[in-house]
Amino acid sequence: MQIYGDEYFMRLALQEAQKAAEAGEVPIGAVIASGEKLLARCHNSTELLNDVTAHAEILAITAASQYLGSKYLMDCTLYVSLEPCIMCAGALRWSQISRVVFATPDDKAGFMRYGKELLHPRTQLEMGIMMEESALLLKSFFAARRK
Amino acid sequence: MQIYGDEYFMRLALQEAQKAAEAGEVPIGAVIASGEKLLARCHNSTELLNDVTAHAEILAITAASQYLGSKYLMDCTLYVSLEPCIMCAGALRWSQISRVVFATPDDKAGFMRYGKELLHPRTQLEMGIMMEESALLLKSFFAARRK
Numbered sequence: 617m618q619i620y621g622d623e624y625f626m627r628l629a630l631q632e633a634q635k636a637a638e639a640g641e642v643p644i645g646a647v648i649a650s651g652e653k654l655l656a657r658c659h660n661s662t663e664l665l666n667d668v669t670a671h672a673e674i675l676a677i678t679a680a681s682q683y684l685g686s687k688y689l690m691d692c693t694l695y696v697s698l699e700p701c702i703m704c705a706g707a708l709r710w711s712q713i714s715r716v717v718f719a720t721p722d723d724k725a726g727f728m729r730y731g732k733e734l735l736h737p738r739t740q741l742e743m744g745i746m747m748e749e750s751a752l753l754l755k756s757f758f759a760a761r762r763k
Numbered sequence: 764m765q766i767y768g769d770e771y772f773m774r775l776a777l778q779e780a781q782k783a784a785e786a787g788e789v790p791i792g793a794v795i796a797s798g799e800k801l802l803a804r805c806h807n808s809t810e811l812l813n814d815v816t817a818h819a820e821i822l823a824i825t826a827a828s829q830y831l832g833s834k835y836l837m838d839c840t841l842y843v844s845l846e847p848c849i850m851c852a853g854a855l856r857w858s859q860i861s862r863v864v865f866a867t868p869d870d871k872a873g874f875m876r877y878g879k880e881l882l883h884p885r886t887q888l889e890m891g892i893m894m895e896e897s898a899l900l901l902k903s904f905f906a907a908r909r910k
Contacts, residue, residue: 662834666829666832666833666834667824667825667829667834668824668834668854668857669816669821669854669857677815677816681815682813687809687814687815701857702849702881703857704853705850706851706852707815707816707850709849710815711815730877734849
């Protein structure tokens with residue numbers, strides 16, 4: 617059994633998303649891992665930082681690069697609770713990250729409507745891990761907001 | 764005669780690009796203005812910050828948002844010496860910026876191969892202002908690198 621596998625890291629990403637929700641941010645969380653090592657865990661902070669670029673993925677890329685002392689994230693995997701947007705897909709491409717795993721698709725703002733080729737040709741892509749948990753978190757957040 | 768017009772602000776963006784070149788960065792500069800007021804002037808700092816997300820445009824969006832205390836950049840124009848990449852176009856979309864002006868097209872990594880619709884529907888787009896100066900700066904930088 618793999619302890620530090622995809623489910624483990626995606627669960628951390630969902631914990632980050634939960635922290636975002638508690639802070640009044642749209643609940644999206646991202647972590648970057650290399651092998652069994654956690655390099656970055658971040659959540660969407662656009663409200664706190666007053667900055668549209670402060671998506672979980674962008675913050676995680678910056679943090680992982682600082683940790684590694686490298687702007688390239690070869691041998692790293694990004695786990696994110698929602699399908700990345702165009703901005704984040706572009707950032708992931710520049711980082712040449714090895715693997716991207718997302719939980720829930722985002723039909724409205726996700727990058728996949730332009731296809732996987734928005735990512736780097738060497739980046740592997742997986743989706744659907746813990747999809748329901750992430751979708752539920754987003755749904756509850758927006759339902760509470762509309763009250 | 765308009766003193767603080769498009770040429771004035773694009774000249775500042777080119778000065779930023781020049782600063783980037785002197786620091787060993789790919790020479791791209793961006794400024795954000797609102798009316799005659801300069802809100803941000805930044806240059807590509809991916810090497811200095813060891814961070815693929817540190818493009819001139821991303822830094823300028825963050826800086827202008829801090830200045831305004833708002834994550835939306837309505838009534839603002841971004842001037843950038845090179846056509847923005849996909850990541851930066853995505854960030855500009857989230858910012859709902861009023862206008863984007865770029866100098867030189869980037870056939871390799873520019874967002875326009877996906878079309879203007881990558882930007883916000885309300886964002887005006889202009890290109891070609893001081894195109895030659897910006898292209899020359901990039902050409903000299905890469906020619907010197909290959910020596």
